[in-house]
Amino acid sequence: MRIQPLTVGFMPLVDAAPLIVARELGFAEEEGLGLTLQSGPSWSTLRDRLVLGQIEAAHMLAPVPVAMALGLGGISTPLDALSVLSVNGNVIGLSNPVAARLYDTGFTPDFTNATAARNALAAIDGPLRIGVPFPFSMHTELLHYWLGGHGDTDPRSLDIRTIPPPLMADAIAAGEIDAFCVGEPWGSITVENGGGELLLPGAAIWNFAPEKVLAARAGWTAANPDLTGRLMRAVWKAARWLGDTSKRSTAADILAWPEYLGLPAEILERALTGRMILSRHAPARHVPRMVAFFDGAATFPWKSQGAWIGSRMARRLGLDPAWAADKAAAVFRTDLYRQHLAPLGVDMPGASEKLEGALAVPTPVASDNGTLSLGPDAFFDGRVFDPQSPG
Amino acid sequence: MPSQLTILIVEPDKTRAEAIIDSLVATGDHHIKVLAGHTGLARSVAEMNPDIVLVDIANPSRDVIEELTLASSPLERPVAMFVDRSDDSITKAAIEAGVSAYVVDGLRADRIQPVMDAAIARFHMFSRMRSELAATRRALEERKIIDRAKGILMRARNLSEDEAYALIRKTAMSQGRKIADVAQALVTAADLLS
Structure with a gap:
């Protein structure tokens, strides 16, 4: 097989692991891909490089292709979400002064109960300035879902600000923000620097939130089915490798290399192994599904996940939720996933959309080989999202 | 002579910022301001209420400017990335040169063009200098x-x-x-x- 060159962009975050592993452990080569990974300075630059064809595919915030399909944020070139690269992986952190005020109210953090944490935050005075990495991000959607209640809150009532992840630890230490929702390792780095502490994992708000997707220009995937397939298979094999939790320390060592994250493996390992340190000098705490790459059909780009993102974004920004859910579902390319991963014998779910939030425990579901189990995927408030009635 | 534009340059390096200003001055009698820091960037941009924002695509703070493209942004006038407002070639030229531009709604293309041409030329010079x-x-x-x-x-x-x-x-x-x-x-x- 002739080796085909392919350039894929990524942001230096723990959840870029499937791409990095695909290259470094030979999964790309096995599929005949000469994979070049290009680190991006910002999400917007990664998006622009993708749109202009300077890179063929990218590690991308799941809501970005959705926003583009809805005509939000300036650029509307259609992107495909080919597969989900990672599920969960974010943390919510507080500045030291806000954490202290929270404890004064008698709140005991357990890094699990999102309702208790929300009520405790509501009880302290003053507005909360919260940093997120990008306006179109799962971080933003989770915060609105969690703090905005059940829906139609005025987006301006939450003070959410964009801060690039590498600057998040400094921003909270400097008192520019009171809280953040950010992808690992930037929460752990804040803890390490003593600038704040961690309150909740993103998974406490939604047990199974599609965080990053493998994105490519829709025109490119249509014109290059062979390359698209090779890339998707290489990344899927990397995800399967990462699904074996005994490999996660090795993954942390690779991610630590200067061309990738260039940060101590010990810090990257926390999210990868689910052993999180919530405040300086605190013992490690086990967090189930802190970040997931494979189990529970994590890589499958459920149309209902897209629909959830689309309808939430629409509510927030004054668009029609049903229209947005349809547009968003079309971005999540279950058809390409089935087509290109079939040669690997991947056990495919029978359906391409599902109720989101209906499973409290891992549950066997109908699939081609009968080995698939989904969930838990519950929301903190117990609500269930039906993609057929997204209003 | 059309009324002058307010142009904001987001650039932490003082020498580079001055070089960009020099190139823009030749394109008209514009109000040109520079913001260096990351701190409170979105708010400062909103206060200046610029017609055009120019930012190096390698600058991580670009994502902060991206917030201004939202309807709920702190800016009075909505901003679009230049990419949607013009033909692909100039956008491509800009990104390849290493500069991204955000332009307020309703600004005519013939007013943007000279500014973009100057900025693109200047950023090309930066990248040549870097290679040299x-x-x-x-x-x-x-x-x-x-x-x-x-x-x-x-x-x-x-x-x-x-x-x-x-x-x-x-x-x-x-x-x-x-x-x-x-x-x-x-x-x-x-x-x-x-």
Whole structure:
């Protein structure tokens, strides 16, 4: 097989692991891909490089292709979400002064109960300035879902600000923000620097939130089915490798290399192994599904996940939720996933959309080989999202 | 003469910011301001209420500007990325040159064009300067290595400097390798043997 060159962009975050592993452990080569990974300075630059064809595919915030399909944020070139690269992986952190005020109210953090944490935050005075990495991000959607209640809150009532992840630890230490929702390792780095502490994992708000997707220009995937397939298979094999939790320390060592994250493996390992340190000098705490790459059909780009993102974004920004859910579902390319991963014998779910939030425990579901189990995927408030009635 | 534009440059490097200003001044009598810091960037941009924002695509703070494209942004007038407002070629040229532009709604293309052309030319110059600097550094490094290799040969084989250089060059030519690579191999080997 002739080796085909392919350039894929990524942001230096723990959840870029499937791409990095695909290259470094030979999964790309096995599929005949000469994979070049290009680190991006910002999400917007990664998006622009993708749109202009300077890179063929990218590690991308799941809501970005959705926003583009809805005509939000300036650029509307259609992107495909080919597969989900990672599920969960974010943390919510507080500045030291806000954490202290929270404890004064008698709140005991357990890094699990999102309702208790929300009520405790509501009880302290003053507005909360919260940093997120990008306006179109799962971080933003989770915060609105969690703090905005059940829906139609005025987006301006939450003070959410964009801060690039590498600057998040400094921003909270400097008192520019009171809280953040950010992808690992930037929460752990804040803890390490003593600038704040961690309150909740993103998974406490939604047990199974599609965080990053493998994105490519829709025109490119249509014109290059062979390359698209090779890339998707290489990344899927990397995800399967990462699904074996005994490999996660090795993954942390690779991610630590200067061309990738260039940060101590010990810090990257926390999210990868689910052993999180919530405040300086605190013992490690086990967090189930802190970040997931494979189990529970994590890589499958459920149309209902897209629909959830689309309808939430629409509510927030004054668009029609049903229209947005349809547009968003079309971005999540279950058809390409089935087509290109079939040669690997991947056990495919029978359906391409599902109720989101209906499973409290891992549950066997109908699939081609009968080995698939989904969930838990519950929301903190117990609500269930039906993609057929997204209003 | 159309009324002047308010142009905001987000650039932490003072010298670069001044160079960009110089290039824009030639395109008209504009109000040009520079923001260096990350702190409170979105709010500062909103207060200045610019017509055009220019930011290096390598600047991580670009994502903060992206917030201004939202309807709920703190800016009174919505901003779009330039990409949606013009033909692909100029956007492509801008991104390739390394500059991204955000433009308020309703600004006519013929008013944006000269500003963009000047900015693109200036950013091309920056990237040329960067390449030149890198090339100069590399040349300097290579010269140091070749000097060390010559020294090793002069001592080991009792050659003159010219003879040592001729030997390295001859070896490089016969092996189809670069002179610097042969010199590097010799230096590495000598380090291992010493």
